[in-house]
Amino acid sequence: MLFKFFDKLSQDFSELLNDKKECNVVIEVDKEENMKSFTSHSVVLRYRSTYFAKELENIAANENYIKTIIKPNISTQIFEIILKYIYGGIVNIENIETKIIYELMIIANELEFKELSEKLENYLIEYKASWLRTHFSRIYHSIFDSNKCNEFKGLNQFYNDIITKHPNLIFESEDFTSLQEAALISILEKDNLQLEEIKIWDYVIKWGIAQNLTLPTNLEEWSKENFKTLKVTLQRCLPLIRYFHISEKDIWEKLKPYRKILGTQLWDDLYQRLFPNQPVKSLVLPARIISNPELPQRVNELISTIISEEHVAEISTWIDRKSTIYSLTNVPYKLQLILRGSKDGFQPKTFWNMCNGHADTVVIAKVAETDEILGGYNPLAWDNSKTQDTYMETNDSFIFSLKNGNIQNSILSRVANKSCALEYSGSNNQKTFGPCFGECEFLLQSDVSDFTKDKECWCIYDSDHFYEKSIRTTDDKFSIVEYEVFKIVKM
Template structure:
C-alpha cells in the first residue's frame, strides 16, 4: 500500500518559489515600466521544461553565480501564472479574461510546457468557441505555422471546420486583411471551401489592396505600377483561384478590371473558353470546389435544441403547414438542423448574418432573460448578408410566435398580415447591431453593444396605434426591450 501527499508537496514547492535564499536564476519579463524580475532555481526549471534546459545551458553566470534570462515579450501577469504552475502544478483561470487565457496558452507553448498548453487549448475549444470565432484572424495568425504542424492540433481542427463550413466568418471579419499570407494561402488551397469562386476572388483582391495602403481608392486612378505591385503581393494567391469555374458575367465584371495582374496566357485562355468552350487551354485548370449541401448536421451527443422540446417542434411544424390541429409527436413531418446556437457560436449580430446567410426555411428561437418566454419566428426566404441597404422582404408564409413554457400557459401564433413587409433585412453597415427582424420590429434581436444578452435592446413591438401592424397580433404583453439568455436558428427540413 502507498500513500500520496501531492497536495502537501505542491504547497511546499509553492513556498520554495518565494524563497530568496538559494535562487540561481533571474527571469526578467515585460517592458519598460511593467518590467519585473522573478527569482527561480535552475534545477526546477530544467526538470519542468526542455526550453529552460537549453536556455540555462547557453547563459553565463555572473559574479554571484546567477544566470539572467530576458523575456520582454511575456507579460508580468502571464509569467506569474507560469511560475506558479512550474512550482505547484496549479493554474487557476477562474474569472480570467479569455484573451489572457489564450495568451497564457501561447506562452506555455513557447516555453515548452506541453501539458499546460494542451490543457488550455482544449479548454478554449470546448468552452470558449464563441470567442475563438469572434477573433478568428488573430488566433489563426498566431497558431498558423507549417513548420509546427504538430502544435495546436485541436485549434487547427476547430478552425479547419469553420473555414470549410462558414468561410464568411473569416472573410468578413474586421481583421481579415491582417491575416498573414501563409494562412490565407492555406485557406485558398481547400477544395471544399463553401464559397462561390468569384467571392473568393473578391476577398483575395481586398486582402491584396489592404497590404498596399498607398493605392488610390478609385481603380480608374491606378497606375501601371499599382497593378504590378498588387500582382507581386498576390503572386502566391493568384494561382489558387479556380478561374475556369467563374461565370462569363463575373469574368467581365470582376476579373477584367484587374486583368493586368493576370498572365496574358490565362486571360487569353479565359476568353477562348468563353468562345470555344470545348477547346483545350494551355493554362492549368484547377478542379471546381466541392460545395456541399448547406444543411448542417446535428452535432454529436447534443440535444436538437436546448430551448424547445418535441411538443414545440410539432406545434411549429403544424403552423408551417397551416394545419388546424397540432401534429402528433409520432407524425412530425419536419426535422430541425442546427445552424447556430448563441451559447456556442456567440451572440454578436454579425455572427447571425454570417452563419445564416443563404439558408432558407429557417426558424429563429430565443429564450428571454428573466422570464419563461420562448419567442421566435419562421422565415421561408433565404437570409442575405450581402445587401448594402436595408430592405423589406416579401412573403405570405412567415410567422412569429410565443411558445407555452413554465408560467406561459398558451402559445401565440401571429401570421404575417402585410406580406410586403414580412421581414426586414439590414444592410452590411448595420449588421453589427441588428440581427433577425420580422415586420416592423414585431420580433427583433438587436444590441447596441453587439451582444444580444447584454443591453435589453431586443424587441417585440406591436405598433397598432401607429398603423404598423405587419403581423396579426402581438406575441408579448409589453413593448419593453429585453435581453436573451440563448437563441438558436434551425433549418426546417423534410424527414
C-alpha cells in the same frame, strides 16, 4: 511493487516556490507600473523547461550570482500560474476568464511547455468553442501571424472547419486584409470552400491591393508597373483560383480588367471557352465542392460579434431569477437574432421597425473604445405605434454589464420602479431614440441617427432612479461599435 507519491512531491515542490533560500534567478514580467519580479531556482527552471535552460545558458550572473530574465510580454497573472505549474505541476483554471486561458496557452507554448499548451488547447476546443467562434478573427489572425499554425494543430483544424462552411466570417471581417499570406493560401487550397469562385477572386484582389497602398484607387489610372506589382504580390494565390469554373459573364466583367496579372496563356485559354471542345494548355483545377452545409443550431445562434455561450447562460439565469448560474449544457433558452447593427444598420428608427411586436427580448451593445458589453432585458413587446413618449410597467426587466476583457465582473441591476421600467419613444422621437430602460439607465441614442457616429448613448450614473444601481462607473456618454437584439425562446 511500485509506489508513486506524486501528490506529496507536488506539494513539497509547491512549498519550495515560496522559499527564498538559494534562489538565484529573478524573472521580471509585465511592463511599466504592472511590472513584477519573481524569484526562482535555476536548477528547477532548467529541468522543467528547455526554454529557460537556453535562456539561463546565455545570461551572465551579477556579482551576487543572480541571473535576471526579462519577459515584458507575460502578464503577472499568467506568470503566477506558470510558476505554480513549474514547481507543482498544477494549473487551476476554475473561475479564470477564457481570454486569460487563451493567453496562458500562447505563453505556455512560447516557454516550450508542450503538455500544458496542448492541454489548454484541447480544453478551449472542447469546453469554450463558443468563445473561440466569437473571437474567431482575432485568434485566427494571431495564430497565423505568429507562424504558429503548425503548433496549434487543434485550433487550426477547428477554424479551418468553420472557414470551409462559413468563409464570410474571415473574408468579411474588418481585418481580413491584414491576414498573413500563408493563412490566405491555406484557405484558397480548400476544395470544399463554400463560396462562389468569383467571390473568392474578388476577395483575393481586395487583399492584394490592400498590401500595396500606393496603387491608384481608380483602376483606369493603373500603369503597367502597377499591374506587375499586384501580380508579384499575388503570385502564390493566383494559381489557386478555379478560373474555368467562373461564368463567362463574370470573366468579362471581373477578370478582364485584371487580365494583365493572369498571363497571356491563361487569358487565351479563358477566351477559348467561347469555342466548345477547343483544348487549353493551362492547368484546370476541379470545381469546389459546394454542399451548403449547415452548422448545428446552437452554433448558428452564437456566431455573434459580442456575446459568448457563457454570457447566454448568465442572462438566462437572471431571467429565471436563479441564484446559481446555469451550466452550459443546462441553459433553458436559445437566442434568435432579430437585429444586428453591422448587418441592418445603426439608425434608431431601424430598431423600432425591426423589433416592433417582439416580446421577451435582450438588447446587447458593445461600447466604443472600451471592453464594456452593456444590455437590457425587456419581457414586454416593443411598440412603435406610440404617438408620444410612454413609460411601460413591468417587474421583470433588468439591465446589465457583462464580464469581458478588462471588465472583471458582471453587474445585474433589476428594475426598482416598475411603473417606469422602460420608455417607448413616440413616432416623432424614433429617429433619435432607440431602446431606453428606465430614465436613461441604459439608453441608445443618436442625434445624427447612427449610434456609432456620436457619443449620445448613456447609462446615467445615479442610484436614485428606476433601477437598483448603475451598470457603469462613469456618467460619460458613449457611442457603440455593434449592437444586437435577440428574442429569448424557451428550448
